[in-house]
Amino acid sequence: MRLARARLHGGWRTAQDIDPEIWRNLRQELLAGRQWLDRAVVLAYAAATGAIVVAFTLLAEAAIHGYRLVEGWGPQGRYLTLLWTPALTVALLWWARRYVPGALGSGIPQVVRALDDDLPPAQRAWLVSLRVSLHKIGLVSGGLLAGLSIGREGPTVQVGAGVMVGARRWLSPQSGIDAHDLMVAGAAAGIAAAFNTPLGGIVFALEQLTRRRHISHSALVIAAIVLAGLVAVAVFGNATYFGRLKVQALSWSLLLPGLVVALVAGLAGGLFARLIVVSVRGLPDRFSRWRSSHPLRFAAGCGLAVAVIGLVTQGATAGAGYAPTRALLEGQGDLPGVYTLLKFCATWISAWSGVPAGVFAPSLAIGAGIGNDVALFMGLGREAAIPLIAMGMASFLAATTGGPITAFIIVMEMVSGQAMVLSLMACALLSSGVARLVTRPMYQELAAMLPVPGAAPARDRPDPP
Known part of the structure; x- marks a missing residue:
């Protein structure tokens, strides 16, 4: 029987002599049926x-x-x-x-x-x-x-x-x-x-x-x-949610607008996260007492407020906000001037009502609105506004969730914005840092307040190393 040979350190050795553990591991893997x-x-x-x-x-x-x-x-x-x-x-x-x-x-x-x-x-x-x-x-x-x-x-x-x-x-x-x-x-x-x-x-x-x-x-x-x-x-299919971002070569002229977007989104996202936490924890005010004593009536009031906001915006604030966000990224957005503020309020009130409610997608919509508003305020054209909208999405999501790396990667994949990876990363990190000045990580605080039956509150135990 011929054995494969390999030259090693000036001598000839068989393949079995090189590393017998390889064959042992391979045999164990093949026999490990369970x-x-x-x-x-x-x-x-x-x-x-x-x-x-x-x-x-x-x-x-x-x-x-x-x-x-x-x-x-x-x-x-x-x-x-x-x-x-x-x-x-x-x-x-x-x-x-x-x-x-x-x-x-x-x-x-x-x-x-x-x-x-x-x-x-x-x-x-x-x-x-x-x-x-x-x-x-x-x-x-x-x-x-x-x-x-x-x-x-x-x-x-x-x-x-x-x-x-x-x-x-x-x-x-x-x-x-x-x-x-x-x-x-x-x-x-x-x-x-x-x-x-x-x-x-x-x-x-x-x-x-x-x-x-x-x-x-x-x-x-x-x-x-x-x-x-x-x-x-x-x-x-292998399609992104918001299509492919139409971004030309980014110039230094977008440095100041991008910085403004990150700072505004960081403050707004930190405030949003703080409102969510405080709403769940409750304060010694009339609304918190109403929510605690009559949760269904309070939910009806929240639902009515969200419906009124939807009526004012002609339904733009209802749902996750994918359609308005995509329209903004495509340069076709024609939203009310107060859309961003009202979407912020509608999302917060929806969560405050107590029903199961996620904030990921609405956060992207609010961030897109912030980017668009900054572009309009600074007199930038449609093409210049598109990268600011993407920056706003990553910034507000990072500030709200406290996960800057997740935020910029999700936005990058959703808009196919690999050309903006450094800009999205910088905005997400900056806005997340600004939000930390306003609030602690939202999900950790909410998790600590969960009333799990028979379990001590998580905040009463030291954090794991």
């Missing part, structure tokens, strides 16, 4: 997560279309929303409080809290499970049908984590894959599939979710995130 089965289970659940997020996306789009039908129903359809929005808001809050209180909120704080290793499995299931995920999909879609200014991307984090953590029951004790890794993979897979941005999902997991210095089986976790993103790509 490990391959565990990996297959994880990847199957990742594909299922992607499919459920796709279904969530289609249902959310149908809900937005349903609201537009209500709004355009007859000559008085716009005024019908003054009854439709409050009534549906109250129904959604009643259902969530009665049957699935763990689905309240945006979804990201729930996952952050569920990732606490000290939380017992029963309490974790109260926040993250398949049952909670299915309710979340219906409740968020109902909020969009009501015309609230909310998004589905933050809730998708909780949906993905709830689906993915179900894989744990099918894994062997020797797999080494725990609930923490599965929830991180599912949450990031949800972001990847929701935005059609696989890289953004991976970075979101590393920047916002995992508290460990490493993730066990990180290659398998990343593969699960990418697979979920590929499922979304297979359905929707």
